[in-house]
Amino acid sequence: MARQMVSLTGRMLGALLYYAPDNDNNMPLFAQLRQSGWHQTWPCGDAAPVEQAAQQMTLGLQSGYEERLADVWQRLFIGPDHLEAPPWGSVYLDKESVLFGDSTLALRLWLRQQGIEPCNEAREPEDHIGLMLMLAAWCAEHQPDGVPILLADHLLPWAMRYLDLLEQAAGHPFYQGVAALTRTTLQDWQRVYRLTPAPRQLFY
Numbered sequence: 001m002a003r004q005m006v007s008l009t010g011r012m013l014g015a016l017l018y019y020a021p022d023n024d025n026n027m028p029l030f031a032q033l034r035q036s037g038w039h040q041t042w043p044c045g046d047a048a049p050v051e052q053a054a055q056q057m058t059l060g061l062q063s064g065y066e067e068r069l070a071d072v073w074q075r076l077f078i079g080p081d082h083l084e085a086p087p088w089g090s091v092y093l094d095k096e097s098v099l100f101g102d103s104t105l106a107l108r109l110w111l112r113q114q115g116i117e118p119c120n121e122a123r124e125p126e127d128h129i130g131l132m133l134m135l136a137a138w139c140a141e142h143q144p145d146g147v148p149i150l151l152a153d154h155l156l157p158w159a160m161r162y163l164d165l166l167e168q169a170a171g172h173p174f175y176q177g178v179a180a181l182t183r184t185t186l187q188d189w190q191r192v193y194r195l196t197p198a199p200r201q202l203f204y
Contacts, residue, residue, distance in 0.1 A: 002140075002147075002192050002193065003140040003141070003144050003147075004043075004140075005043045005044060005140075005188075005189075005192065006136055006137055006139075006140035006147060006189060007137045007140045007141050008043065008137075009042070009043065009044050009137075009185050010133045010134060010135075010136040010137030010140065011133075011134055011137040012029060013130075013133050013178070013181065013182045013185060014129075014130045014131065014132070014133030014134030014135075014136075014137065015029055015130065015134065016029065016130070016178050017077075017087065017129050017130035017133065017178065017182070018128060018129075018130025018131055018133075018134065019130070020070055020073050020074070021069045021070050021073055022070050030061070033057060033058070033061060034058075034061055036058075038054070039051055039053075039054035042054075042181075042185075044184065044185040044188035044189065045181075045184035045185060045187065045188045046184075049180065049184045050181065050184060052177075052180065053177040053178075053180040053181035053184065054177065054181070055177070056173040056174070056176050056177030056180065057173070057174050057177035057178060057181070058177075059173040059174075059177075060172055060173035060174025060175070060176075060177060061174060065172065067171070067172060069172070069174060072170070072171070072172045072174070072175060073175075076166065076169065076170060076175060084165060084168070084169035085162060085165035085166040085168070085169045085170075086162075086204070087128050087129045087130065087162065087166075088104070088124075088125045088127050088128055088129075089103055089104065089107070089125075089127035089129075089132070089154065089155070089157075089158050089159075089162075090102070090103045090104045090125065090127055091203075091204050092158035092161055092162065092202050092203060092204045093157065093158055093200055093201075093202065093203070094203065095203055096203075097203050097204045099124075099125050100125050103127065103154070103200075104125045104126060104127045106153075106154070107126050107127050107154045108126055110149070110150075110153070110154065111126065111135075114143060114146055116135070116138075116139075116143070116146075118131060118135060127154070129159065129162055132150070132154065132155050132159075133155075133182070135150065136150055136151065136155070136189075147193065148193050148195055151186075151189060151190070151193065151195055151197075152195045152196065152197055152198055153198045155186075156186065156190060156195065156197035156198075157197045157198050157199075157200035157202075158200065158202060159182075159186055160183060160186070161202055161204070163179045163180075163182055163183045163186075164179075164183075166178075166179040167179035167180060167183075
């Protein structure tokens with residue numbers, strides 16, 4: 001059951017945080033999100049926070065917002081301006097807040113030891129929040145013993161800080177809802193797997 005939960009929710013949330021809204025990978029997903037009641041079958045978290053997050057996402061998909069959703073994604077994840085919520089783990093875990101830092105290299109080594117080749121279209125750091133959520137889903141499907149290590153050692157130490165910043169910086173209900181739903185989901189993953197995140201100092 002836990003494997004199915006991580007597979008389903010990790011793939012969805014990872015895609016929303018990694019791909020642009022108009023990317024081919026996300027078009028079927030956005031069609032699903034426009035259907036009422038999708039959140040009622042969400043397998044993670046209590047009903048109230050899940051419903052609240054879903055309402056924000058639904059609101060953000062409606063017309064009437066000055067900033068198009070694709071522009072919001074560009075602003076939050078690409079730039080060119082300073083990113084208020086950088087989506088890479090090493091920004092938070094490394095003293096210099098750099099990309100491809102020591103924490104990224106540690107994740108890369110772990111992936112190599114597991115024989116996992118991450119699907120990384122843009123050749124960017126493996127510790128992008130979206131990639132890591134999709135990686136958790138892949139591990140749940142193919143190497144379930146790796147899920148607790150991936151989460152406790154490489155994702156959970158920094159993910160909540162990132163999601164707090166994303167929710168603050170989003171300025172748009174859709175990505176505020178995505179941040180909230182991801183937080184609720186990760187908290188449930190942690191509960192189900194009985195995980196204690198590795199103690200790591202955050203620098204961002």
